[in-house]
Amino acid sequence: MALASAWAVALHGVDGVLVEIEAHIGPGLPGLQMVGLPDAALSEARDRVRAAVLNSGRRWPPRRMTLALSPATLPKVGSGYDLALACALLAADGRIPADRLRGLVLIGELALDGRLRPVRGVLPAVLAARRVGIDEVVVPTASLAEAALVNGVRVYGATRLTDVLRWLQDPAAGLARPDPLNPAPPPAVPDLADVLGQGDARWAVEVAAAGGHHLLLTGPPGTGKTMLAQRMVGLLPMLTDTEALEVTAVHSVAGLLTPDTPLITVPPFVAPHHTSSVASLVGGGSGLAKPGAVSRAHRGVLFLDEVAEFGPRSLEALRTPLEDGEVRLARRDGVVRYPARFQLVLAANPCPCAPPDERDCICAPSARRRYLGRLSGPLLDRVDVRVAMRPLKDMGQTDAEPESTAVVRERVLLARTAARARWAGTGWSTNAEVPGPVLRRRFGLPRVVTEPIEAALHRGLVTARGADRTLRLAWTLADLAGRDRPLVEDVSAAMGLRDRSAA
């Protein structure tokens, strides 16, 4: 038979599209031609496949061969098609049964000696396969655990091309099957008990974690802003199965998965440096855009340290993901969509010189104003919790032992459960997501309770937006206190978490 086809998957962001690979062997000068918008890495596949087939002890057909990748208009990127290409060719040559390739997706890059190498994006590829009803997938053994996360699909792991070919000829030969999923212990997150003092800031982190609020920490260097931000992740609930798959898919596409943690179950913590480009933050690259920091922080924490040093363009670029929970990136080869629903934690010094004691500041007043002024506006508008950290004056400010992550986390989880129950059916799950008008009208509070906000509004201490933020925080504080609606003390305590430098 001179015609055969196999299946592979093209990735489009975190979505996979099934690609049919047809191989035709016909008369003519010996050679191999590939059609269907391959990129450079895929074009080089012809040399990799030839070497791998020969080094696997198979015959390279001395005839004119054509490989077509369909849908022909979809640009195809990367080296993950190698295995499918090799199998399609050999099936067309009659060396392996062509009907075995039906209903089977083959993923993997070939080394010249015939080994199978892991590729990025195995998880979304397997998900795409399942979506169209494919029930068997072969992946490189190194990616087997990742592929095995998808239920309802039989995944096989192979280390060499020969293994795959032998298995295709004789199913009894067998391929590696995934081990039963034993969830690896979640990576150790630094404990909150390590942070000395800073009661207010610790509390702010707790509130932010409980309500899903974005957080701004300001304070001189060495007060533990970064320490606290890193410990925030430990307070967040574990990812649900769906969330874990979403997050793992993004990390798979970004090539960040390691074989020992195939499934990401804890909220990721991503801390890009302040010199990062816009593309690295929100995603980008030529051809089809790759996920950036905002997507890697999906369902986790995006920590921007020294946020005032970030370029204004970088900060502005965060606005759409904050609003929409996803990024859509248009590049030459099309528009891709990556999820980006993260919790933002910002840390900043109060001024460029940042002395340990603010009174020693040598910055010109204009420089001080400009410094944090870069943050003002729409980005800061979405940050509900703002807290100033103070220099530590002694080693033990309180007699009590600082609370550990486990203790605080328990309160946070209870509060989150309460919030989820309240917003059930509305599409929101945390207080931070609820728009101000809904809080004011549908969940309006009696005047006695909102009195501090009214007074502050009346005296111009907070803006209308600030009032909404305070209201949202009041609900979170009520959740933390185990009340079903905020009391006036929650509202006034929420006022303490607002920014005092800018209303």
Add this chain to the structure above:
Amino acid sequence: MTPGDRELRGARAYLSRVAEPPAPALSELIDEVGPVRASRLVAAGRVPGQVAAETGARRADDRVEADLAAMGAFGGRLVIPEDAEWPAEEFTCFGTLAAQADKRWRAPVALWVRGGGRLDELGARAVAVVGARAATGYGEHVAAEFGYGLAEGGLTVVSGAAFGVDGAAHRGALAAEGRTFAVQACGLDVPYPAGHQGLLERIAVAGVVVSEYPPGIRPARHRFLVRNRLIAAFAAGTVVIEAGIRSGARSTASAAFALGRVVMAVPGPVTSALSVGCHLLIREEQAVLVTRVAEVLEAVGRIGADLAPALISPRHPTDGLSPELLAVYEALPARASRHPEQLVRDSGVPLNRVRSALPLLELQGLVGCGTGGWHRVLGDGGRGGA
């Protein structure tokens, strides 16, 4: 105007010029024989010795027609006791035994009046506000406040249209678009003081300008003292705002006291020479101490109906704080900053309550949040904004 009425008015006009008030003997004669006959007797010189002494110098000076014409020319009129407009009720004070015992306290023979108001109406609820001409800024301020407040309360403000306190009181009443009237110590054709000509015009529009002196009479020191009894008589009470040890305002006060009116005095700094008179009045228990309009209203008003609202005792900024807020506030040292955790220890209030208390205290301007933590707001006693 009937012939009888004209005769009566002419007689009163003649009598108001013929003797320098107060003329107790002449008043007695008028009461005895009636004004028409009294005027004839005086003109003819057939009067007892006392009356002759009071009227002898001017009895030939009959300018009735000219005076009435002059008054009419600038919109004035003569109001006589036989008129319905005569403030008879106010002037009953001159009839008391105490007043009759002193020859100074006699009702006027007639009143020369400019302005649209009716005397009896204006006098119905009037308060006199008097004081030093060379008043301090404090005196003028209080006078204007009282003038405004009383007029706003529906009372008529009576004063003498002099510089200083008098003028300020009139202006205050005019600013409130209320009623006010001035009692002059000279003929109404002579605006006095000249610098208050404009003010007198405005008073005439809003109320009346009154004098017992016929046109052409010049102001003189003794006439001011005589005039003061009319101010006191018109008003239900007299407020003295700033008076020196010797002053016209004190003479008004003693007239009011003698006529059984309420005398009130506004205290000032004990070091101020211009408040000595006021303090003396209070010390000698001739005057009630007043500090605000409500207290004046209470003193002159209807019994029980016009009580002044009780003054709230001087407020400390922390008054009205709940015990918990107060505990948190008191836990803050006067000049240092504290963290919420430290306040828990010192106030005995749990941490979450401290956290909600601090923003509330901040909202009231009592505490602030700085680089070292929370601190008390000092300086303006905590009344300022945050």
